[in-house]
Amino acid sequence: MPELSYLEAIRSGLLAEMRDDPSVYVFGEDVALGGPFGVTQGIAEELGSHRVVNTPISEGTVMGVAIGAALSGLRPVVEIMFVDFITLAMDQLVNHAAKLHYMSGGQLRVPLTVRVQCGVQGNMGAHHSQSLESWFLHVPGLKVVMPSNPADADSLMRDAIRDDNPVLFVEHRGLYFTRAEVPEGGSGRAMDRAAVLRSGTDVTVAAVSRMVAPAREAAEALAAEGISVEVVDLRSLVPLDVETLVNSVRKTSRLIVVHEAVEQGGVGAEVAARVQEQALYYLDSPILRVAAPNAPVPCAPPLENFFVPDKERVVAAVHRTLASQPA
Amino acid sequence: MNFDTAWKAGIQGRSGAENMKAAKQGSAKPATRHDDSSELLSLLRHMWVIRAFEEKVSALYAAREIVGLLHLGIGQEAVAVGVCGLLDTDDLVYGGHRSHGHAIAKGADPNRLMAELAGRFTGYCRGKGGSMHIVAAEAGFVTASGVVGGTVPLALGAAFAAREKGAGRVAVVFFGDGAGQTGPFHESLNIASLWQLPVIFVCENNGYAEFTPLSAHTKVERLAQHANTYGIPGATVDGNDILAVRKAMGRAVDNARAGKGPTFVECLTYRLRGHYEGDPGKYRELSQLADWKKKDPIARFTRVLKRRRAASAGDFEKAESDARALVDAAAEFALSSPWPEPEETATQVCA
Structure with missing residues (x-):
């Protein structure tokens, strides 16, 4: 079993799904360059820059774009650079992503993964350090996962992308460089289970x-x-x-x-x-x-x-x- | 043209899926072209269906047969029909809170739409959506939304997916002048331009954002000016002149299909009803309402067709009476349909 950092394991899960399914696209600020922490490093080179879409700093609209793309059959993965900025995308996430399957009486599906990193690490202060996951527990229609280790990061990423619902995938910045063994091909379904x-x-x-x-x-x-x-x-x-x-x-x-x-x-x-x-x-x-x-x-x-x-x-x-x- | 198919589907009671299948048999034609008389008459018929539908909704609301928060687009039918008449079923349309007409114009089944407004299980959304959250996926009407400007980014996503799939499909989003002051509107214009997406922004500028005139919300008189800022071709047209809407829209659709990016079409129009049903409307002068009634898009287009001798007097009467019969049948279907069972409340929360 290879030993991977938490960050590399997220990439491993993401890349596995992207190789497997051409409808998986990544959207986010700086993602084509790997993002600020390097999670998406090398994906554009391997799978084409059209699959890893750099966006302007327009979180609300980018979330909406990803939801619209999901409604049209893609399986987008959106990166919100810090969970603190998900405030800007709350309308789209709460009013559209979470509710469209229900409000449409099952006509629509939103297979969307939202990657966010959270938490205290590096004295960044109140706008780059929060943990806001509990807000999303209060919105029926959203799923929320928070991996604590590389093996779960890899498996939960695969599960989140395959899920037909919007899933908030919450990473902790303080875990990015922790290392552990990660089974090749994932360790099986981790979602829904403690x-x-x-x-x-x-x-x-x-x-x-x-x-x-x-x-x-x-x-x-x-x-x-x-x-x-x-x-x-x-x-x-x-x-x-x-x-x-x-x-x-x-x-x-x-x-x-x-x-x-x-x-x-x-x-x-x-x-x-x-x-x-x-x-x-x-x-x-x-x-x-x-x-x-x-x-x-x-x-x-x-x-x-x-x-x-x-x-x-x-x-x-x-x-x-x-x-x-x-x- | 899914238009006539939808019309016939409504009359003949065909299912939406059959409707879509029939519509798919015709391939995408260039949107810019001269219209023959039968096509023009068909546009009039569809405007009448929307008008009759919304007048029926208004009456049912007054009779408490339909409840909820209803926003009617009576007076704005030329925009809905002028725009959607140039689209195929596979083109994706997004609306807003005032979108009954958009859905009908895109080919939604009036029966299922009326049933949805009446909260019945036979409605498009099984009664879970309601007036502001209509979805008629089979007709390519993806969704309305209760959030002003909320669907503008969604349409970009549809356009992105359409471009990646390479099928030449376009996405269209309807929104009002009130959406022009939201953040996502500006972000969306920027991204659509940056990525050259096949999306068409259709602004129904009816002069009022809820109860307040546009002049009290912005110094920008014409919303199409914003398109200019972001490098998007834009036009402002008389939104009560269906042929003017159709002309601007034809160019926009052709450009989007040809990979030439987005277009912004601002349609100047007026809602002849309040912001919502029950709105006392004290913020508008009665004289203003009277002036706009003279510009009623259906009466105007009827005059145009008469001048062109495009149809007989009988055709005009039939357009209205057929529409009213269709809508009466839709109301009967809706009101005789079962309510959803309470146990449905927490179903379909997750896919």
């Missing part, structure tokens, strides 16, 4: 994207204290794999959700609501969230470091949940 990365019996820690790493580190550290943590990588936020979470909670009776997005209205809230609906009586303590403080992302290193949840914060949450007992 992954249990570490089996445990005392606490379930469900994490998203880059927060999977501190969750695993915390589990490792806690094992030395004799605490057994089950780590679940959510991978897909819409649809959410509630079954895997409920099965885990039935075993551990305690749940902590970890994400880099701010706490209020985040994925953790949805996970907590859905899990308690099915597993409240299995729980021994309240479901906790480890998330960013309810603030815009700051720029200065000490502030930014404090903003992002880390291993210590996960460990503290595990101690807190274990100390909490039913009255």
Whole structure:
């Protein structure tokens, strides 16, 4: 199995689909040159510049162009350079991409993949560091995936492109250069399913994207204290794999959700609501969230470091949940 | 010409798929050409279908048989028919919130369209879309939208795909003067020009963006001036003169099919009804309305045809009475159709 960086794995999935299906096109700012991080590097050279379309800085219209192309039988992949700028494309994504299949009574389909990168990395401040994925949970008709590792990045990219619905593929900039083995030809369907990365019996820690790493580190550290943590990588936020979470909670009776997005209205809230609906009586303590403080992302290193949840914060949450007992 | 096929399909009750198949039998003709008398009469008939359809919708709305937020294009029929009459079924049309006429002109089945407005399961969208979200995919009417200017970028995507497929198809988008002040409108003109896409921008400048005259929204009097800025050929025509619309549109379609890029056609027109049904319309002078009624596109075109002796008095009467009969049948079909079951509410959310 080749070892690839997360960034190379995204390209690997994308390129595999583009080679396989001539209707897959890439649209975005600077994409013909590889984009700012090099994800689309070399694709235009291999498959032709007509398949990798550089666009002006017109996010809203470019999203609309891709939706229109999808309605006409192409399978476009749009790159929004930073998720912060998806605000400019919200109308097209929310009012057209998400709704046209439904509003048309099934006459139309929007097989669209939207690549966005998110998260805190490199002191870029509040307009280049946000995690906005939870907004899209509130829009029926959109799917949302967030790979945490190269193998999932490769597989989820393939799944997203093959899906007949608009899929938001959320990359974390801080993961781009992390490396791991990626099975050739993909590792099978990853969409719709959470992954249990570490089996445990005392606490379930469900994490998203880059927060999977501190969750695993915390589990490792806690094992030395004799605490057994089950780590679940959510991978897909819409649809959410509630079954895997409920099965885990039935075993551990305690749940902590970890994400880099701010706490209020985040994925953790949805996970907590859905899990308690099915597993409240299995729980021994309240479901906790480890998330960013309810603030815009700051720029200065000490502030930014404090903003992002880390291993210590996960460990503290595990101690807190274990100390909490039913009255 | 899908036009006559659609007309016959409506009368004979053929399905939309048959309608499309029949339309495909004729190959794409050059859009710029002289019209013979039968073709001209056919244009008049189609304007009458739209007029009769919307008058029926207005009456059904007043009778509470149709609910919702309805925007009628009565008075603007020459644009819809002038534009769509030059397109084939495979050419893709996008509309806006005032698009019943565009869909009919493109060949949508009046029965299924009326059923959609009435919220019935037999409607094009099973009642999930409604007046502002019409989709008649089989006729090449891709979608309307409740967002002003929202479909302009979508049409670029259709044009991009058409160009990549190399089938000589064109995309057309209808929008109003109000869309001319949105960001995506300007971004779209820029991209269409930059990529030389086979898209035709049809601006129905009816002088009012909702309740406010154009002069209160922009210093730019003619929307076609924007086309000039972005290097797109543009023309402003009398939108109540169907032959003027058809002439400008013919050039635009020929250019787009020949790979010569986009065109902007601004059609000056006027809606004879309010912004929406129920709009008291206090922002407009009655004298202005009266002036525009004199320029009614159907009456005007009828006068032209009479002058040219293109049809008999009986033909003119029949054009209207056939249209009204067709629309009465559509209303009956719609109102006798079943409502969607409540269980349908959360179906088709994902493909």
